[in-house]
Amino acid sequence: MTDQNGSQSKRHRRVTAQTIADLAGVSRSAVSRAFSPGAYLSAEKRHRILKIAAEAGYQPNALAVGLKEGRSNLVAVFVGSMRNPYDAAFMGCLARSLNAIRKWPILIDGTDKSANSAVEELMRYPLDALILRGGSMAPEIVEHCARAGIPMISSGRPVSAPRVDNVCCRNAEGLREMTRLLIARGRSRFGFLGGPPEFYSSAQRRAGVLGALDEAGLRPIAEATGDYTVEVGAAAARRLLRENDLDALVCANDATAIGALSAARDLSLDVPGDVAVVGFDDIAMAEWPIFNLTTVRNPIEPAVGAIIRLLEKRLADPGKPGESISIDAVIIERGTH
């Protein structure tokens, strides 16, 4: 007790392997070996060293280890916007999975433009990887990563560059199947409410809808674009529903669809009686009774699982060619169709 106070009052001297070595009367390398599972070291000595280390609160300095090994165990994650519920949920799952394999996710929120320069700056660390989750990342950064030898894994929008891995949901298939379902249920006057046209996911999803309509000899009556938020989705849906006699409104994501639901309510349109409304993603809110939204699930766990697997493979063999993994979307039938 007094001992503790004594050492605390003393100028804070950093505890290193040498400190432990002195305490245990062994060499610095013995301490290092005690912490590397495979290394030669008598069981008795290892035990003693580990005990002393634990008492002193010693752990090998990750910066020094990283410098030595040329690997930081740091993973940059560029996420479109944490204001987007899907991205936020995705990030949560990804963080938990990375934490579990002792890789450390550094979060770059792509909301404002400065995010790109932040990534650039972050590349001073020998990152284990850069993971892209939506958002718009400047193309030159991809090149910088390649030059710096930083592996890149993109999710949600395929990046075609050598040795870049991709994980992507089958967007078109998902919404094509959903549209077929709506057609089979007798819907024929379709509207499509997309996200920003430059977003890969929005374009893909639109293609799915148009494809299914085309198969049935149909065309959308009306289309509009939003920005994947509830507010803008509501405004766009209001216009779409007022100016057109739709019996189905397909939205490019759930937030937009939830906006559309309020628009329908405002216009005293019955959902699904007068018009069906469907979304994409299956965010947590979609399941709330008040929305009970029929949607296409963009499954987070499989996507994150694929990212983790790709990361581990890439770390094991940095030179291997890029891989692409597709994740199946899942139709979730609830009450709005």
Next chain:
Amino acid sequence: MTDQNGSQSKRHRRVTAQTIADLAGVSRSAVSRAFSPGAYLSAEKRHRILKIAAEAGYQPNALAVGLKEGRSNLVAVFVGSMRNPYDAAFMGCLARSLNAIRKWPILIDGTDKSANSAVEELMRYPLDALILRGGSMAPEIVEHCARAGIPMISSGRPVSAPRVDNVCCRNAEGLREMTRLLIARGRSRFGFLGGPPEFYSSAQRRAGVLGALDEAGLRPIAEATGDYTVEVGAAAARRLLRENDLDALVCANDATAIGALSAARDLSLDVPGDVAVVGFDDIAMAEWPIFNLTTVRNPIEPAVGAIIRLLEKRLADPGKPGESISIDAVIIERGTH
């Protein structure tokens, strides 16, 4: 062009200060000085070095710098749960602010129990700080941080330990004022729907409600606890509203209040006609027309601003005593009271 291909095909040699020094025909120290604003170096030489460095894509290795300076520029952020919309929004804002000052937020999602061991492991890095945002962090970790000399900043739940900084919303005052407002508007039969009782924020908010009621010579008719989620909030509210004749239901957070709103709807109770429902936090959803929730804002930007300021002060003077900053809550009157 061919040059680029040539160097690319070659075994990837890491670009270091030495590489640039050789290219520029100067010493390694000159390169280092070129990157340190204050250092002595002829303008001409600095310019040349910087140009060559840019062409070669060189940036000083952050691991080496960190090892040298004993500072990593890494900040661990322990966040209760990314499934919680408030925590997710908070994290987004915090990440953007840290990115801006070139500190790198490592996200630890406290959802599962392993989060504590992850933090322990992460302390191998000489972290600039550990920021706590909600969730339950094992008490011994606080002590380990102190031992390792890692500054700690807690937000949302005060940690009283030497040299720990705190940022906290005036929870009690916020809900006390809100309750007074409801009383002034003629409400008298109050229910309180809390979060997990062991959560500091829930206890504080409850105290505020009880305080205001007491001032008016009132007591709550019924109380229940939830877990800060919509689902559990809805279930608890349903019971509360069915079994008691309440004219005001004060909820400890917005998610719970939104659950309460659906419960009221299910029971054909008019809000605010039959019963007022209010929340706490002012998450983005609270403003949606479909909810239009009267609530108490737990302002994110001021809290994050305070955290950043405290971090910078702490880094400048690691030994200074801990500071506590309180953030004023703000009554947001919408349509449910």
Next chain:
DNA sequence: TTGTAAGCGTTATCAA
């Protein structure tokens, strides 16, 4: 099985 020593990429100190 153990210890010594070299090197990972920087920056700061000290001479020149």
Next chain:
DNA sequence: TTGATAACGCTTACAA
């Protein structure tokens, strides 16, 4: 103004 050199804390040949 510049360049050599010594840390920073670790791991790993290499030698004993």
